Amino acid sequence: MAHFFANSLLQHKTRYQLLATVIVNIITFGHGVGVGWLSPTLTKIQTPDSPLDFEVNLAEISWLGSMLGLGSLCGNLTIAVLIERAGRKCCLYLMAGPYACIWILIYCASNVYYLYAARFLCGFTGGAGYLVVPIFISEVADSNIRGALTSMVMLSVDLGILAGYILSTYLAYHVVPFLAIILPVAYFMANIMLPETAPYLLRKSQLAAAENSYRFYRNQRSADCELTSRTNFEQLRTAVLSQQTRNATPLSYKDLTTKPALKGFAASIVLSLGYQFSGVFSFINYMSDIFRASGCIVDVNTATIIIGLVQIVGVYTSTLLVDVVGRRVLMLTSTMGVGIGCIAFGCFTYLAEIYDLSDFNWLPLVLMIIICYVANIGLIGIFFLVLVELFPVKIRSLATSLSVIFLSLLVFGSLKLFPLMLHYWGISYTMWFSAASGLLTFLYFWLFLQETKGKSMIED
Template identity: 85%
Template sequence: MTKLFQNSLLQQKTRYQLLATVIVNIITFGHGIGVGWLSPTLTKIQRPDSPLEFTVNLAEISWLGSMLGLGSLCGNLTIALLIERAGRKFCLYLIAVPYACLWVLIYCASNVYFLYAARFLCGFTGGAGYVVVPIFISEVADSGIRGALTSMVMLSVDLGILAGYILSTYLAYHIVPFLGIIFPVSYFIANLLLPETAPYLLKRSQLNAAENSYRYYRNQRDARSEQSSKQDFEELRTAVLAQQMKNSSPLSYKDLITKPALKGFAASCVLNLGYQFSGVFSFINYMSDIFKASGSIVDVNTATIIIGIVQIVGVYTSTIFVDIVGRRLLMLLSTLGVGIGCIAFGCFTYFAQFLNLSDYNWLPLVLMIFICYVANIGLIGIFFLVLVELFPVKIRSLATSISVIFLSLLVFGTLKLFPLMLHYWGISLTMWFSAGSALLTFLYFWLFLQETKGKSMIED
């Protein structure tokens, strides 16, 4: 009970850390809406009574999906160049602009290239946000609640995906952009409340601003807490200075090939490959098509919304337990569960071709609920938390950016190929491929993944 209270997000000293997390995650919620918007919208714009002046074919659908990856790649590269030079706050402001533009493009779409550009900007927002938001949160959060706060990134994305599913299912095509553009505007205004992170300001030798930031995020601004605040801040300053002395030499390629760095890159590579080749992100983007291919009797849009709710429950589960049981156990349970669930899904759809399984055609929905739940307790829910914590301090920003660039390339490839795999391989073989990828990831994590719970963000 004592540990649960110490790690509570509702303590007075962590109140502003929670507020900052909620504010910066407005944009990840908005990104989720952009991701979730696609699946039900594809159903609408493929019909003869499309709300647009054009319809889309299979090749265009695969490009619509994969443009997210190309946009994410550009967002990663942009933030990699700016995050240490311009600071976390500037990067947070920056990502509001492309997100606002994507809804303008969706509203004005007169051909499929408008939608390509909108998906590209959606990917740019996500690729940039997935780098800067976890780093920002990890630098303002106490170590005891860092896991819970950082996992809120994917919780807000999943909430946004569910909202995107619902809005694009039940509202007219041209109404959704008016609602979507509210989020970048409110996000930009709300960010005016937040100071830059103390570790970044200390690296820039801005001591007064760093101390004010430190006291703000720990709610230590009254006279009674001033002495304790100064002591805590001095400990932080000493740790940052010691780390700077240790890493005083300019960053070079040799820093990327040290043993801790290579172990971090190996783990991040497997994490990225497992996340994408297990198919869980592709499932989110093409959920309606999966349910069509599985023969489920449940309305595809209703099933998609149910899955959106399950994702939120899964990520919320990871938020509760990540700082209690640790990262490694959640990742092991998640990858094993996805592997088993995808095998079962593939077996059902395979045998349904030869046997009368109409009495069990509710099973694809149940299996997809299971797959998405276990994916979100680990592989999705704490993906970026684990990614940030894998690397030594000196290379953390660069290595995280490199890893997310690799992720973006994988996103482009998997979202481009997934609808083609469904069409040419069939649902069963596609699900078995996903299962094999998830189980190989489980095996690597079981043998090699290190626990990072409680790891310092300013010391190796």
């Protein structure tokens, strides 16, 4: 506990790092609202009282879910091209426009293609944000709080998902867009005050701007801090120049096939496969359908909101622990917990078809609470933090981009297949498939995942 307070996010030198993290995560919160909006809305638009003038069938529902993955892929590719050319700040600005269009499309929807486009843009915002926001935070944050600040990406997404659940459950379909469109406006305006990251500016030889950025994020702009700030900045400049000297040769195929690079790619592939095929992201998108299929006694939308709260508690737990116990312990605990929880959930629903378990129909909610909590302390909560830290400095931007592109393809596939698996396999076999994926991921991490706590972002 003493360690946590020593690294408090509110101490004088890091408060602007926290402020910057909060500002850039307005857009990830908004992305979460867009993701959470779908689950209760699917319940509404499949009833005779649908607020829409058109009907949606099972195939269209699976496309509605999976368009998120296609949008995410396009967002990844766009940011991968721009992040080193235009800078982190430009990429952050870029996300406001597509996000605003989501809610215009939802409000104006006259056929299902409007909703497809809205989900595509929601994915675009997420795919772009999941790539640029962790990199931005990792470059402005001190190493001793980098884990806590970066894990706030998923905390803000989960807060947004909860808000999306609540808004779309209790407000009329056409009211939600009026509230949600406030977010991109606030995000765009707040970003004006944030300077570009110092490491990026140094790599572009903008020395004065880099020093101003460094002093802003370390809150060292007063005369009293002049000597300390200059000394620390020179250390950063030396480290960046040293890294540039080592990486002076252009990036080549050989850089992607070194032993550290291949180990990073292997870990990122397993991390992405485990994240998607363990089902935890699909659960978030189709939570209402899962509770309906399990026979849970609690109202499906109420249960979905409860899960939204649990996700926030889980990610907050990871924020507190990630720089204390490390990344590896949280990932191992998370993947093991998801695997065991999904086995139990599948067993309950399987036995419920054979025996009368109506006295225990509260159990699906309890099991899903456990699954989502342990998923969010590791597999979800620190996914992007671990992903960024896996790779050597020279290939980090490219490798992270490639990994998130791969993840987006998996998002598309898993969200497209999940409602079909529920329909054709049933809830039990779907959950057992998720359990097997979670446990295989645990096994790989136990054998091969290395701890990256305290790893430098500018040195290998």
